[in-house]
Amino acid sequence: xxxxxxxxxxxxxxxxxxxxxxxxxxxxxxxxxxxxxxxxxxxxxxxxxxxxxxxxxxxxxxxxxxxxxxxxxxxxxxxxxxxxxxxxxxxxxxxxxxxxxxxxxxxxxxxxxxxxx
Amino acid sequence: xxxxxxxxxxxxxxxxxxxxxxxxxxxxxxxxxxxxxxxxxxxxxxxxxxxxxxxxxxxxxxxxxxxxxxxxxxxxxxxxxxxxxxxxxxxxxxxxxxxxxxxxxxxxxxxxxxxxxxxxxxxxxxxxxxxxxxxxxxxxxxxxxxxxxxxxxxxxxxxxxxxxxxxxxxxxxxxxxxxxxxxxxxxxxxxxxxxxxxxxxxxxxxxxxxxxxxxxxxxxxxxxxxxxxxxxx
Numbered sequence: 001x002x003x004x005x006x007x008x009x010x011x012x013x014x015x016x017x018x019x020x021x022x023x024x025x026x027x028x029x030x031x032x033x034x035x036x037x038x039x040x041x042x043x044x045x046x047x048x049x050x051x052x053x054x055x056x057x058x059x060x061x062x063x064x065x066x067x068x069x070x071x072x073x074x075x076x077x078x079x080x081x082x083x084x085x086x087x088x089x090x091x092x093x094x095x096x097x098x099x100x101x102x103x104x105x106x107x108x109x110x111x112x113x114x115x116x117x
Numbered sequence: 118x119x120x121x122x123x124x125x126x127x128x129x130x131x132x133x134x135x136x137x138x139x140x141x142x143x144x145x146x147x148x149x150x151x152x153x154x155x156x157x158x159x160x161x162x163x164x165x166x167x168x169x170x171x172x173x174x175x176x177x178x179x180x181x182x183x184x185x186x187x188x189x190x191x192x193x194x195x196x197x198x199x200x201x202x203x204x205x206x207x208x209x210x211x212x213x214x215x216x217x218x219x220x221x222x223x224x225x226x227x228x229x230x231x232x233x234x235x236x237x238x239x240x241x242x243x244x245x246x247x248x249x250x251x252x253x254x255x256x257x258x259x260x261x262x263x264x265x266x267x268x269x270x271x272x273x274x275x276x277x278x279x280x281x282x283x284x285x286x287x288x289x290x291x292x293x294x295x296x297x298x299x300x301x302x303x304x305x306x307x308x309x310x311x312x313x314x315x316x317x318x319x320x321x322x323x324x325x326x327x328x329x330x331x332x333x334x335x336x337x338x339x340x341x342x343x344x345x346x347x348x349x350x
Contacts, residue, residue: 095290098179099190102156106176106194 004049011046015039038075118150119221122201125152126217127191128173129184130208134162140210141171147214154194155208156187184272185290192276196285203284204275212273216315220275228280228308229300231266232273232315245329250336254297257343262304266312270296270339273315280308293335293342301346 018039022032045051045068052064061067118124126144130137137155144153155168159181169175176190188205195203202221206212216232223230254269270293276284280303289298303310 095182095186098182099186099193102176102178102190103193103197106174110174 004047007046007049008043011039011043015043119148119202119218122221122224123152123199124148124202124204124217124221125154125191125195125198125200126204126206126214127188127195128153128155128168128206128208129158129187129191130155130160130164130168131158131181131187132160132162132164133208134160134164134167136210137164137168137208138171140206140208141168141173143210144206144214144217145172148217151217152198152200154191156191158182158184158187183290183292183295185288185292185295188295189284189288189290192281192284192288196281200281201278202275203281205272207272211317211319213316213318216273216313217275219313219315220273223311223313224275224277226309227311228277229303229310230275231268231271231310231312232275233266233268233271233312234315234317246332246336250332250339253336254339254343258297258300258304261301262310264311266310268312269300272296273317283308291342293338294346297339297342298346298349301343302349 018027018032018035021027022036027035049065049068052067054064056062056064056067059067061070126148128137128140128144141153141155144151153173155165155173155175157165157168157175157177159178165175165177176194178186178190191205192203202224204217204220206214206217212232220230220232251268251270255266258269259266283303283306284299287302289295291298300310
């Protein structure tokens with residue numbers, strides 16, 4: 001029973017943090033939706049860890065808790081892959097901006113120089 | 118102007134205050150009438166100011182992007198200012214500007230020219246994994262380009278207007294990507310790549326690495342980038 005209390009507290013804390021971040025507009029909507037869905041899945045599981053036992057036996061996993069652990073790992077892997085992809089795209093964008101700024105500053109200096117003459 | 122073509126020399130430089138002035142002056146002395154653009158890749162020393170005093174146009178990146186970022190900026194500048202040819206020259210003084218007219222002339226027959234060591238001129242030698250990497254690249258890229266290329270990682274290259282247009286939009290930022298991937302992309306899209314033999318000089322500053330571990334990593338990266346660029350869209 002003790003474990004259930006622990007997982008329930010963590011589940012609710014997660015829900016509160018996600019909600020608070022969304023409320024303060026610190027999370028982009030696409031992530032907010034993702035994490036909102038995660039919270040909705042996590043909280044019932046935290047209260048009733050045996051909830052997935054039936055599903056687990058269907059796919060051949062010994063207990064529901066193991067299934068949750070496995071799915072959690074898969075989810076985190078996909079998520080970190082997605083974040084790497086996201087970071088690559090952002091780097092490309094900042095690179096383009098940096099080049100654009102350098103070009104503009106060069107242009108401005110050239111114009112200023114030719115005005116002086 | 119070289120042979121009626123507007124030529125821009127692009128010199129990517131990162132913390133090169135020791136030799137950038139000499140390189141710029143030499144280029145301007147040997148090649149009067151060409152544009153000289155130094156791309157300062159986020160240097161923390163006085164590279165930009167010194168290059169400007171030596172008479173180059175300086176484009177200054179707000180932070181270090183690597184050679185790829187600096188070169189795409191160079192090609193974009195060349196494209197927007199209507200240059201017919203962009204020649205890349207290294208800031209460490211190893212590329213002799215007297216070869217530039219030779220590279221530019223060779224563009225009559227091709228879209229992209231590599232100034233190549235090992236092609237009969239000069240006495241540049243490498244050993245070990247680095248040599249194998251260069252050998253592998255030469256064989257694969259020569260076959261892909263249906264020509265004989267002996268020095269595919271040379272940084273002394275010239276591009277015509279058509280190639281400038283492509284490289285101004287697309288230029289890989291990773292190390293080695295900027296040489297190997299560019300060649301593969303150009304060849305796969307039907308651009309004609311040829312080489313011209315050149316002699317390279319000892320660098321004025323900095324020393325090339327000869328550690329076996331670094332050479333092995335170099336071989337691995339070269340292979341990886343080559344394989345990747347072959348399957349990329």
